[in-house]
Amino acid sequence: MSVGLTLLVVTGILFLFGLGHNILDRMRLNDKAALFFMAGILVGSFIPNIPLGNRVSINIGGAIIPLVLAIYVFSKAGTTKERIRSVLASILAGTGVYIAGRLLPHEPETMMVDPNYVYGIIAGIIAYLFGRSRRASFIAGIVGVLLADAAQGIVNYANNISAPVRFGGAGAVDAVVISGFLAVILAEVVGELREKIQGGTKKKQMGFHDGEFVNLVDFDTEEETEDEGAKEK
Amino acid sequence: MKVQRRSSPIKAAAVFLVLLTAVLPMSKTRADNWYEKDPGYFTLFDEEGGRLTVMASEMFKDDEYISGDNRHYSIYSVDKKSKYAFAKFIGDIELPQFEEVVDETVETLAQKDKNRSILLYCTHSDESYVPSDGKSSIPSEGGIYDVAESFRDSLEKKGVKAVLDKTSHDPHDAGAYRRSRQTAMELIRKNTPVAAVFDIHRDAIPKEHYDAMVNGEYMSRVRIVIGRSNQNRKANEQLAYKIKAIADKAYPGLIKDIYIGKGEYNQELSPRSLLFELGTHEISKEAAQKATDNLADVVHKAIFGGVFKSKEPADKGQKKGQAQAPKDKRLKVSPISQEEQKGAGRGIMWFIVVAVVGFVIFTLISKSGNEIKSSFENITGKKKRE
Incomplete structure (x- = not known):
């Protein structure tokens, strides 16, 4: 079992025991909806990618369900300003992830953080800085990585590189899912820590x-x- | 106290985008051909100053190295400027031992689980061999695919269901492993049950480190790389040790060494997942392809079991004056499925422990005593959630 799958199972158990309510409440999700989405991500991961055209495909668990969740969270955003921030944070996170992919050293051993998590952390930090909320962080974490993949696809097409674009191709262990969850956890931890430090x-x-x-x-x-x-x- | 109003997010985002745009033109892919400008490889020394090996990529403190003669080192210091790293000897690796077979009939040892697939992919799709391919990097069509094809064909000759995914993961940048992760998952999805997953690479260090005569034939050596951050590390190490143990006896010199470096290399996706460096950019592709035949034999025996001939020197118990001629022994290897997979379970347990401890710390940070008490009441059902 991979880290991503273990993370999903552990998170699912925490939700079942009512320990993740802080995050769920702010995401406008109840326990059942959250578990339903996570089960969808897990099951969808084992379904082959859906082709979207030449060299482009999408995975149900790795991209479609996270995107549906992001859209749902977006629709539940409290204010127009929060929606604008979510969109901006997504674009910035996507830009950050794309640039990180180009600038960071190419071998995992030379990166401070493994490529599986570095994009989640980058998207999470950017999303938190510009989104200022768990919801915006989650949206930016998911959409940011998908946008970065789309940008890579366009660059590949322009340069005649035959590499395919597979949105969320690794399913539950894709950077898309890891990034979304990391971003929201980061927002939660940073938010709580900040408050604790300033004494409430x-x-x-x-x-x-x-x-x-x-x-x-x-x-x-x-x-x-x-x-x-x-x-x- | 008055709450300060934040500056507009649009303004902040605009500033951020301008800064990113300023950085973008300076960005250059740090591809694998950095060794062409400068001897970009790191050299590893032991405590006495003896040179142990070189690595094309950066070495880090706490990386581990297992030499060809199975000595285990841990890196304690790295000087990035001089590209020197220093390791202390921490003991000899105990490789698996194999039982000698006397009965001829055991040759047809049952080889179960042949329906399990060995899955192959190449994260760095451009890696090529200069003497054969003309250059070190050919985007999406690197010579590495020819080597991976040879490996696949050799495995198939042994009756193994081997699948090579030739998806390109270009450009050769920090996103390559993220993209190859999707390929690995796609391979696993389509080819379950899985016996093992191997990422095929070629190294980028001078040729002499990979030149070898194995059982009288010239070919490339093979380096095994394991990510020390992945939770399957122990299980993957067990497979690497078994491969080395068989190779050391059947094809002495074939497995160059084992490097346990920082990173995951997507090896957490399977408890039998390794990265093979088949030669280096300076060696001929044919030498790397030659090695795949022996490597396939070793991998096949390590995973599915079987009997192989050991090329070890004769036993020490021989009378004085007798020539130390190599004596072929027949050794039996058990299939890996019959062995304990200690490492895989241990990795998951550690992850769960870390997740739970992290959550407890977070709860302590974020909640007051009464809130924690209330949460426990929710869990135990004493109080219904509002």
């Missing part, structure tokens, strides 16, 4: 209302509603 949330006026962190004093102040580092005390 600075946004005392905010509270959890109808599945959303909102400014309880003034609901129109959109700026503060997106930082999910804030936590109900």
Whole structure:
């Protein structure tokens, strides 16, 4: 069993025991939906890639289900600003992943972090910096790697390189899935750590209302509603 | 305290994109041909200053090296500037021992699980052999595929179901392993049950390190590379040791050494997954292809079992004055499926332990005492989640 599969199983068990609710709540998912998506990713990984044309194919578990999940999370984004941030973070994460692929040393042993995780971390950091939320991080983690793959496909086509583009081709262990999960975990850990270091949330006026962190004093102040580092005390 | 308003994300993103665009024109693929400009390889020394080996790619502290004579070293210091690395000797590797066969009838040892496939792919699709291919790198059509084809054909001659995926993973950059991971998964998906997965490469160090006479024939040596970060490391090491043990007796000199380096090399996808360096850019492709026949025999025996002839020197117990002529012994190898796969389970257990410990630490950081208590009540069902 690979790290990716083990990660999915361990995460699934944690959700089953109700330990991942923090993340799930903020992703607008309930336990059943989360497990359903993860089972889909696992099962879809074993189904052959679906061809999308010459040298282009897509995997159900590695790309289609994560993309559906990302779109669902996007549709549940709290504000327009969060949606804009998600899109921007995705484009930036995709650019970051593509450039990292070109700039980093080519042998895994010379990279500080293994290629399986480096893209997730890059997408996660960029997504957190620009997305500022678990939702935006997750979307950017998934879409960023897919965009980087699409860019590589275009470059290959332009340079007449016969390498195919297989979106999420490695299924549950593809960089797409690893990146999405790493990005959201990174956002969660960094958010919680930041809050712990500063001794609790600075946004005392905010509270959890109808599945959303909102400014309880003034609901129109959109700026503060997106930082999910804030936590109900 | 007043909450500071952040600058617009669009502005921040624009600045970030401008910075990236500025970096982009400077970006150059750090492809494998860096050795052409400069002797780009690292040299490894033991504690006495003796040269152990050279590696085309960077060496790191805690990498491990198993020499041709099965001495195990651990790297404790690396000087990046001089490209020198230093390793301490940590003991001799105990390779598997094989039982001697006297009964002729055992020759037809049952070889089960022949329906399991050996899967081959080449992460670096451009790797080529200068003397035969004319250059060291031919995008998407490297000479490495000819060598991988020879290996596949040799395995098939042994009755093994061998599958070579010739998908290109170009460009030869940091994304190559990410793309070859998709190929490895596609191979596994289509060819289950899987016996083993091998990534075929060629090295980029001077020729003399790979020149060999094996049983009187000139051919290339083979280096085995294992990723020390993958959770199947122990299981993959067991396979590598078994391959080396058989090769040392049947084809002395064929397996050059084993390098256990930083990285995963997609080896976590299978507990029988290795990277083979078949020769180097300076050696002829034919020499590498010649080696594939012997390598296929060794891999076949290591995985499916069988009987092979040992080319070891005669026993030490011979009378004085007698010539030390090589004496062929017939040794029996058990199929790998009948052996314990200690490593695979251990790797997964470690990963689960790390995940659980990480989660506990995170919970302690993020939750107050009451929240933790409440979570436990949720788990034990004492309190229903709202």
